[in-house]
Every structure is written in structure tokens, then in C-alpha cells.
Amino acid sequence: MSTWPILQVRDLGKTFETKKGMPVEALSGVTFDIDENDFVCIVGPSGCGKSTLLRMVAGLETMSSGRITYRGEEFLRSRKEIGMVFQEYSLLPWRCVLDNVALGPEFSGVSRQEREAAAMSFLKRVGMESFSRAFPHELSGGMRQRVAIVRALANDPDVLLMDEPFGALDAHTRILLQKELLRIWENNRKTILFVTHGVDEAIYLADRIMVMSARPGRILDMIDVDIERPRVRAHPSYGVLAERILSILENETLASFS
């Protein structure tokens, strides 16, 4: 186990300005550490700022206060060591699957032959090599997300951020992709930061679960998931844990209404 947390967030805050000029505090005093090869899920009530948090770690959003360090270095902009998978509409629709997966290396200046070969091997790992020339609009939602994940991985990041990647899919596809994600992760360990609405999903996937409060978001709790993998939903601890997290969220949601 490495001694250093790969990602450290200290006192992170973000304030937006509405159109009318009113300040809205989305995040406040967020502090946490992520260890290398950890699978951490972030759950929280709607509007708590979890997506904003992720985008700031990705370098897509500026910080209002606080700092983020990656391997001890402070950084401000996006970098290829930190990849991200979005919920939908992230594939370039005018490019075929192969050209999408090869996109990261393309930006790095890798030659066409090399990057296409590398992309093909990644596609093979998820059994999608026969779709290499297909276009995103010809694929189902689930397949598109698989391509998105593969594309992110093909760029060889250390950290993978995932913003509700399965949120737009139906329940069955979601479960399949959860399994697939774990399988990929087992073979190719990365640090994963996974934002989700689904408590069930979080427990199934994560080593640790970060629970956020309602707006302005801060970390309420960091819960270890001690169930052995592969996880089975029938496990007794599953329900207990779910109940615990759900009640925290329920309180938070009610608090935000008042």
C-alpha cells in the first residue's frame, strides 16, 4: 500500500453567481484524501454539488477556495493523468468507435497506426472489437457508455472520475455495466472516483463511500464498505449499510427543503 494519498482535497469551496448576480455557494470546506487504487463512491442529495466537485478535480471548473493536489502537486487545469467519463453525449458522434477510443492518444500526438492498434486492443478487452467501425448513433446507450469508459482508459490515466456514468441507462444494462466496470478494474487497477445517486450502486462498487450534505455541500461521512468481493446483494451487511446511508440522505434532503 502506497504511503501517500494520490489525491488530496483541502477545504475546497465553490461559489457560483446566478444570472441576477446572487452568489450561490455550491461547496464549502470539502476535505478528503483518496488512496491509490481506491474505488470511492460519492453519494449525496440532489444539488449537493457532487458533480461540481468532480469537475473541479478534473480541472474543468475553477476553485473558489481551497486546493487539490495530485501526487503532492497542486494543479489547476485538466491533465491526462486524471480522466473522466460523463453520463452521456460524450462520444464524438461524427467519429466511429475506433476513432473515439483513439482520441486521447491522438491529442498526444501518437501516430495513427499505433493509436488505432492500441484502441483495438482496448476494445477487444470489452469484447467490442466488431463495433470498431460503427458510429455512436448506431449503438445502444449501454454500448456507448462502454465505449466512453474504454476511451477514458485508453488514455492511461491514473485516476478515473466518473460522473453518474450509468445514470441514463435502464436497470438491467446498469447492472451489467457495473459488473463489467469491476471486471476491468480488477484487471487494470486505477483509482476511481464515482459519483452516483444510487446507494445500491455505491455499495456494490465502492471500497469507501463518501456521503455529502445538502447544499452547500461538505463531506458528512466516509464509510468503509467491508463486504468481500464479488459482492452479493443478499449479504446481510448490504441492507444495513444501505439503510444507514439512506437515512442520512433523507435527513439531508428534508433539511434542504426547509
Add this chain to the structure above:
Amino acid sequence: MFKNLKLMLLTAVFITFFVIPGSYAADIPTIKVGYIFTTHHTPFIVAASKGEAFKGTGVYLRPVVAKDKYELVADGKPIAVLQLIVAKSGAETAALFARGQLDIAMASVTAIMAGIDKGTPIKILSPLQTEGMGLVVPKESPLKDWNSFLAYVKNAKKPVKIGYHSPTSAPKIVLEGALKQSGIKVTEDPNDQSAQVLLVDLKETTNMVPALASKQVDGIVGPSPFPEVAVSRGVGKIIVDLKDLPPKGHWNDFPCCVTAASDQVIAKHPEVVQKFVELIARTNSWCNKNRLEAGTVTAEWIGLPPDSAKATMLVYLPKFTKNWMRGADRYMTILNDMGNFKGSLKGKSLDDARTILFDTRFIDRVRP
């Protein structure tokens, strides 16, 4: 990709067609000459079309680009390049003069007067033709001449609608004058039901024949070629040649079109202006002697059906006559009465305005 294709095509077109221009004496002036697609401008059209055939007269036109550019050749040497510009009406001609986009033009005397009144620096140089105006009624109409028309008007229960193309058009003024002299009440107000004749402004010459065909008006009064077009399209028949209106001889030599030039070109290139006036005067005489051929040439140039040439009623005038001047004076009176003149011609008679309107030095120097 699409953009690039279009760009390449355009560049190719440019490159392909960029040809070194033909050898050209750059020191002879280019004169912009305006005219209208009407049989009234036959002398000019004939001169352009027949070109070298008029070599014997001493001044003729040599085509450079057919229907577009001609050299004015006098005494064997080209003295100017004439750039032809087709206007749609006398009013447009006057507007082009005002913008400095014409040097010489042929147009109706009333349009030129209106331009001079507004301060456009132009002068009338010589007459072009007279007559060529007709009163046209639908083909099936029982009317056949002026008397039957008068009778019809007097007995009509509603005002008889006669269309014209422009408030300052010669045909309208002639007809209006003749009607008033015959004691007919004429109006332009569509709400005046007590009038016997309602004159309707059809706004443009192009609307005349369709207006007659669709029965928007009961008759039209207009310049050549529209009466002829109405006849050849089977829409109407000419019942009155306006020069025959009573009192007899009164409307003879009634002015229509003239040759006019800008003060600027008169000052800068008087010798070109002189030769141009001479060309028109000589062609005028020729056209009077060869009426059918002249009419055919014009019909072909404008695109009229060839048989309309036979119906031509024009009389070409190589020089100003007393009748012509009297007619022009009548125009001025009528236009002043209508309140059309608000500028330099306001309240003036022809004699008063002679120096503002005319520059007769050129036509006076032309030997008959």
C-alpha cells in the same frame, strides 16, 4: 469541403476568363448613353443596329460589344466609346442623371423637365420623335374612334377608367387635355363618382397591357410599343392615334422623346455631343423615309413580334419646330397647373425657362 469546392470553382472561372483585353485607345472618352426599350427610341436603336451602314453620312456607330458598347466614329476616327444603359422609364433616366450615372440619354420631354425642375444639371439638345401614342380599348369593344369614345363616356353611368403609366407621361397629358377641351369631367380620384372619366395610375409601363387584359381598366393610353403589343397579343385595339385628337392639327408634332445631356459632358466633350446630336438627326431623317425597315429593326432589338413594326405611328423629328415648342409650352402649363414643378420651373412658361431647359447650339449646327 463544400466551401473549398466552391472556392476552387470560382478561382477556376476567374482564371479561365481573365483574357487580356483587346487593344484599345485609352484616350477617347467613355460616354454613358441611356435609352429605353421603346419604339420611340428607334433612331438610336437603328443607328446602333445598322452601324457601319451609315458610314456615308459622316458619323456612325461601330459595335464593340453588341447591344452594349459602340464606338462613335466621325470623319473616319473613333471619338468616343458609348456605353449603353437600358433604363425602364423616363423617370428612371432622370434619376440616373441625378446620380451622375448617365452622360447622354433619350427620354420623354416631361421626365427630363421634371429632372431639370429638381435641379439635375441636364439640358435638352434635340427632339427625337412625336406621335406614337394611342388610346387602346379591349378587342371586343364596339368603340372604333374618338367620337364613339366620347359618346360612350357621356352615356356611361360610372366613370370610365383609363389607365396611364406615369403622371408626367405625354399620352396622359394629351388625352386629359383633349377630354377637358371636349367638356368631359376628368378626375384621378377613385371616389369621385360624378366624373365621367377616371384616370388610373398603373405605375409602370409594364403593367399597362396586363391591366387591360384583366379588365382592371376600360382602356389604356400609352406610348409605343404598348398599344402595338396590346394589338399583337390579341388583347386590344387602337381606336385613337392621339395626334388625330381634335381640334385638328392642334396635337401635331406633340413632343414626346428628346435627347438630353448632362451639363458636365457638354462642357467636357462638346465635340462628342455635337457628333451624337448629328448622328441622331441624320438617323431621324432616314427613319422617316424607311419607316417599315426602321420599325422592324427596333422590333427585333426590343423583342417585339415583327408584325408590330407595321403598325408604327411614329414621326421622327430632325429639328425643333414651332409646333413642337408650342406643345412643350403646353406641357409646362399643364405640369405647373398640376403642381408638379416645385423648383426652377415653377410658374414658368417655356419662353421663361428656355435657357434652363435647352442647349440648342448643337442641333442648330447640324446641316439638314
Add this chain to the structure above:
Amino acid sequence: MLKKLLARTVIYLLVPFLFLFAWDFAAERLNNEVILPGIGQVAQLFGQPTDSLISMGSLTRNVGISLVRVLAGYTIAVCLAVPLGIFMGYYGTVFRLLNGFLALFRPIPPLAWVPLVLAWFGIASLATLFDVRAGPAYVYLNNLKFSMIFIIFMGAFYPVLTSTIHGVSGVRTTLIDSARVLGAGKRDIFRKVLLPASLPSIVNGMRTGLGVAWMCLVSAEMLPGSLSGVGYLITHAYTMARTDIVIAGMISIAVVGAFLDLVFRMVEKRKFAWTRLTR
């Protein structure tokens, strides 16, 4: 199967057929070829499209001249509007700077520019620009009068500009974000994400622009100067009360316009099938 084909053909042809029937009926009743010529008369003009009409040259020649004119004005409009639109869509400052000003001119119909255009350009044409005064080059270049090209340009400019701005500014942010997290620099994002993403909108605008440019034809060709082009043919035929030529001209305009539009739509269909995803 055959029945289905027959049914489809009938549906497509039914309304045009009824239209022709109504025309024939009306023409016969009116019996006045100045108001409505018979179908046969108009069809005859198409049967001999290379015959010279009312001393103006043939139908085909005039349509050709008009086409070149429109393409000239259109090309200039596209070359100006697309880059400008990309700039304005990409840089908010540029947009705020120019949009208000440009928007003032948008509602002005191209025809309203005629008096100004005449005053500015007169009868100057490409022949004037290249100082070509005679010869076959002159005839071709002189047909492309600045005044007409300007009117056509004004017609095509705004649709293309608006669609380009819309396309560039409307690119989904997730696409740009994805590129950024994959390590793309600003140039890469511009060339490989922004431009391809906005291309369908741009091409769509180009299609509309061409349509409008083509419609400006008649008003543009009424300007004094050139005596050619299908727009002028129509106005001159009207003067001569040759309504059959007017209708033939209108049909020619319709056919060519539809053809140009079809070409665009085919291109759009083949190259932009992926836009279905974003709808």
C-alpha cells in the same frame, strides 16, 4: 408489392396532376393568353429551350447566366459569413461587439438595398474590376454586375451567419469537456471538436442561404445594366405581355432552386447521419 408501388406513385403525382388540370381548365375558360397561357404554350418553350426568346437569348442561356451570378454572390457571402460566424460563436466578446450591429440590417429585405446599391455601384461589374473592355471575356464578366452580386450577397449572408453562430455556440459542452480531460489543447478542441460539431448547422445554413440567394434573383436582375438572366427575362416578358415566357421563367427558377436544394440535402443526409444522435 406492386400495389404499394402504385399507391405511392399516385400519392406523389396526385396533387401536381390536379394542379395541371386546374391550370388547363382555367386557361381554357379565360381564353386570354396574357392572363393565363395554356399549358401547351408554356410546354413548347421547354421543348425548344435553346431558341432565342424576345431577342434575349434562349431560356437555357439565361438560366445559366443567372446561376453563375447567384453562385458568385453566394460564394462571397459564404466566404465571409462562415469565418465571421465561427469567430462570433466562439468568442463572446466578438459576438457582443458585432451582433447588435449586424442584427440591425438583418430584417432589411435585399430588394430594399436596390436604390443604394445603384447609387454606389452603378453598372460597374467584374469587367470593370479587371479592366476588361472587349472580347468574349468582357461579355462574361460584364454579366456579373456588382450591384446584382451585392443584392444576392445580402440575401445569402444572414442565414449562413446565423446558422454558423448557432452551430458553434451550440456545441454540447460535454463534447468539449471530454476532449479537455483527454488532454486536448485549445487548437485541438477547435479543429477536432468544435468545427466538426458545428458543421451540420453551418451546412444547413448554407443550404438556406443558397435558397434565399436564388430567390433574390428576380429583384437583383431588375437593376439597370445587364440585359440577361432569367429574372430579367421574366420582367421583360411581362413588358411584352408574354405571360407564357414569364411562367416558363418561373418554372425554370423553381426547378433549378429545387435541384440546388436537393444536392445539399443529399450531402447532409450522407455526411451528417450522426446528427440523429443529438436530437
